[in-house]
Amino acid sequence: MEQTMELTTDQFIRDFEQTFNEQQQTLLQNATPTELFLALAHTIRQYYTPMWLERNESLSARQEKIAYYFSIEFLPGRMLETNLLNLGILDTVKEGFTQLGLDFTAVKNAEHDMALGNGGLGRLAAAFMDSLATTGYAGFGNGLRYKYGLFKQRIVDGYQVELPDAWFGSLGNVWETRKDHDAVNVRFFGNVYMADAGEGKLKPVYSNAQVLRAVPYDVPQLGYKNGVVNNLRLWDVEIPEEYELNYPTIADRRRVEDITAVLYPDDSTEEGKKLRLMQEYFMTSAGLQTIVKSYLKMGLPLEKIYEKVSVHINDTHPAVAPAEFMRILIDDYGMEWDAAWNATTKVMSYTNHTILSEALEKWSTGLFSFVLPRVFQIIVEIDNRYMAQMGAQGADYARVENTRIVRNGQVHMAHLAIIGGHSVNGVAQIHTELLKEDTLRDFYALTPEKFNNKTNGIVQRRWTQIAAPVLSQTIDKWIGFEWRNDIHALRALNDVVDNPRAQNDFWEVKQLAKKRLADYIEETTGVHVSTDAIFDVQVKRLHAYKRQLLNVMHIIKLYWDIKDNPEGDFTPRVFIFGAKAAPGYHFAKSIIKVINELANLINNDPEIGDKLKVVFLENYRVSLAELIIPAANVSEQISLASKEASGTSNMKFMMTGAVTMATLDGANIEIRDEVGEENIVIFGMTKDEVYHHYETHDYNARYLYDTDPVLHRVINTFVDGTIPRCQSEGSEIFDALVTYNDEYFLLEDFQSYVAAQARVSALYRDRERWMHMSMMNIANSDKFTSDDTIRQYAEEIWHLSLPHAGRHRAA
Ligand code: H53
Known part of the structure; x- marks a missing residue:
């Protein structure tokens, strides 16, 4: 059942003009886009605020169970259109703007x-967050309000340069509301000892602790046409008034503000250790404290908190949660250990997003006990009790030793999350299998019942209705509007994938999207690209395991093919990259440089012309993805099998009609299962083949380099001066691939990748065949809706009930 706002265009215009006049005191026609944006956002706030209040009231009146999603990252991108779409007034507002x-x-x-x-x-x-609101579940976010988001990337002379992203700048975040009354204190450092509290109890006494104030800013999360508003709570740090004297200088204050100053720009490894640990604890402690407080307002017994509260640990960053929850229950509310432990394990659950060991956080016990002395004591106690309990159960000693939390002078955060919770999930089938059989195999052997899979998903509304409005209209034309409310209705498209008129329509849609992107490319890079060419896109973080370099090697091969035979028959291609590298990740930055110099070489060679173009678009981000993804013909998902936990852009490309060039990794495998083998292009080693190399140590990159002449020439191109201005980067790449034995097996997968790419070229020339493939991808993309993923979390892990039962469930 749909529930949209009643809003006529006239009414909207009146509301908007009134808000604008109150705020800006100028003429509409003189206003800058930013001024108009602010007025529009404030108009929308007036529309959703009553819904937000009503939602909170009804959740507490019904004493509804709430799941809290703790995450050190939230990446919504722009919110304006999503909010309008979800309120059901996007078209009305667009019409109003046209009239104005x-x-x-x-x-x-x-x-x-x-x-x-x-x-x-x-x-x-x-x-x-979007899907929780859309499905109607009470699921709230908990994170940090960074002053600087992910860095802004500029490319200068081919190099990545990082600039601070002051995202709310001088205007503030228009969507948030500060909730002063929910502020809490968070403690760091100092000494703690246990003192007699009477009745045989002990209580911790702190000295020299640093006390900071955590102030929440709430950002509403609107459900799609259902009137539901959930909450994303972001914490900011302040100095409590009573401690002001401790911070007499500006430098003192800055050190405090640092806690919420920057998002760590590192996608997989820990860095800036102490500050990072403080960030993690700050948001976790603040979140848990307010959760307990608001639970107690219901007047229910604290021992039963798990009946009304779930806390989800997203990757290891908030994994201190079980220990902090124990601290709150025991120290702040006087609960006994066993009752507290029972509640904690029932409240907590954890998602693992990677098997890369550098991303599974571990802290040295020295640092941890220095920053969080009381929490450390509790962790040691949890660990001891875990050992004792497992020992009593007769569990295998080596296994228990491998799974304990404090080991070899380190605190293993993933272990705390698993031992302190009731559920561990991976994010795609293959990833969960790998967790069970490799990364977390000892945990799996000891507690198999905790493990489950939840394949990731995407908000398809954003990637179609917002990012690809013309595609959306074309879908409407062929199968009606139902898919906009029930994504599973998209399957009706399967009936027209071979209809020549439909194929033609969808071809035109893609051409329009390509034209839009081509204009942007020309405007931002000065490179002219032809929309007749295949748009072949790889956009994601730059990381060795994602193998952007394999893509580059193929481009070099094509370059030589054309140079050797300029008159040859060639299917034109535009290779498009977008990628940020972690600032400290030297090798990744070298790859960016090489891509840019290779692009210069190729794009300026008249003999190459429109046959081949290479474009690196700077500052890849959600809003740029919205422009790029709908314009892709080919989606590059070429990570080494086993390394990409799931991937999610693969799903966005699929649903906007790109054909996936894929290894059997992450969710690619499930995409293949949905579209069928013939509508995806698979290449490369399987995860078992990869593991075979690990087990036998039989991989020999130099042998491949020496014996395969094509590969030899391609790799030499990095160091023989063909690509100008990147000598040192070129030799680093050469060394990684040959001297250091090619950690991600690019050389082994090269020939099969080249063959797969040749297949793509041939397929693209057969327009009927290609459009069949492309439309099969759109038609069968419904499996990857995050609405369904979140239903599985809600039902199987958090055990939530549906306050708005039945309203929006897919038929
Ligand atoms: O999480 C995505 C996966 C993707 C995986 C990614 C990820 C990060 O972005 C950062 C840290 C981390 O451990 C994992 O690399 O495969 O799709 C969402 O699950």
């Missing part, structure tokens, strides 16, 4: 991306 003679696109582009995340992990968290 205002440019809606310019206004929507004036919104700065809310980039409180690095990549897939943060985007997934934002998608889940």
Whole structure:
């Protein structure tokens, strides 16, 4: 059942003009896009505020169970259009703007991306917020209000340069509301000892602790046409008034403000250790304290908190949660250990997003006990009790030793999350299998019942209705509107994938999207690209395991093919890259440099012409993805099998009609299962083949380099001066591939990748065949809706009930 706002265009115009006049005191026609954006956002706030209040009232009146999603990253991108779409007034507002003679696109582009995340992990968290509201579940977010989001990337002389992203700048975040009354204190450092509290109890006494104030800012999360508003709570740090004297200088204050100053721009490894640990504890402690307080307002017994509260640990960053929850229950509310432990394990659950060991956080016990002395004591106690309990159960000693929390002078955060919770999930089938059989195999052997899979998903509304409005209209034309409310209705498209007129329509849609992107490319890079060429796209974080370099090697091969035979028959291609590298990740930055110099070489060679173009688009982010993804013909998902936990852009490309060039990794495998083998292009080693190399140590990159002449020539191109201005970067790449034995097996997968790419070229030339493939991808993309993923979390892990039962469930 739909529930949209009743709003006529006239009414909207009146509301908007009134808000604008109150705020800006100028003429509409003189206003900048930013001024118009602010007025529009404030108009929308007036529309959703009553819904927000009503939602909170009804949740507490019904004493509804709430799941809290703790994540150090949230990456919503722009919120304006999503909010309008979800309120059901996007078309009304666009029409109103037309009548006022205002440019809606310019206004929507004036919104700065809310980039409180690095990549897939943060985007997934934002998608889940949308889907929780859309499905009607009571699921709230808990994170940090960074002053600076993910850095802004500029490319200068081919190099990545990082600039701070002051996303809310001088205007503030228009969507948030400060909730002063929910502020709490968080303690760091100092000494703690246990003193007699009478009745045989002990209580901790702190000295020299640093006390900071955590102040929440709430950002509403609107459900799609259902009147539901959930809450994303972001914490900011302040100095409590009573402690002001401890911070006499500006430098003292800055050190405090640092806690919420920057999002760590590192997608997988820990860095800036102490500050990072403080960030993690700050948001976790503040969140848990307010959760307990609001639970107690219901007057229910604290021992039963798990009946009304779930806390989800997104990756290891908030994994201190079980220990902090124990601290709150025991120290602040006087609960006994066993009752507290029972409640804690029932409340907590954890998602693992990677098997890369550098991303599974571990802290040295020295640092941890220095920053969080009381929490450390509790962790040691949890660990001891875990050992004792497992020993009593007769569990295998080596296994228990491998799974304990404090080991070899380190605190293993994933272990705390698993032992302190009731559920561990991976994010795609293959990833969960790998967790069970490799990364977390000892845990799996000891507690198999905790493990489950939840394949990731995407907010398809954003990637169609917002990012691809013309595609959406074309879908409407062929199968009606139902898919906009029930994504599973998209399957009706399967009936027209071979209809020549439909194929033609969808071809034209893609051409329009390509034209839009081509214009942007020309405007921002000066490179002219032809929309007749295949648009072949790889956009994601730059990481060795994602193998952008394999893509580059193929481009070099094509370059030589054309140079050797300029008159040859060649299917034109535009290779498009977008990628940020972690500032400290030297090798990744070298790859960016090489891509840019290779692009210069190729794009300026008249003999190559339109046959081959290479473009690196700077500052890849959600709003740029919205422009790029719908324009892709080919989606590059070429990570080494086993390394990409899931991937989510693969799903966005699929649903906007790109054909996936894929290894059997992450969710690619499930995409293949949905579209069928013939509508995806698979290449490369399987995860078992990869593991076979690990087990036998039989991989020999130099042998491949020496014996395969094509590969030899391609790799030499990095160092023989063909690509100018990147000598040192070229030799680093050569060394990684040959001297250091090619950690991600690019050389082994090269020939099969080249063959697969040749297949793509042949397929593209057969337009009927290609459009069949493309449309099969759109038609069968419904499986990857994050609405369904979140239903599985809600039902199987958090055990939520549906306050708005039945309203929006897919038929
Ligand atoms: O999380 C995505 C996955 C993707 C994985 C990514 C991720 C981060 O972005 C950051 C840290 C981390 O451990 C994992 O790399 O494969 O799709 C959402 O699950």
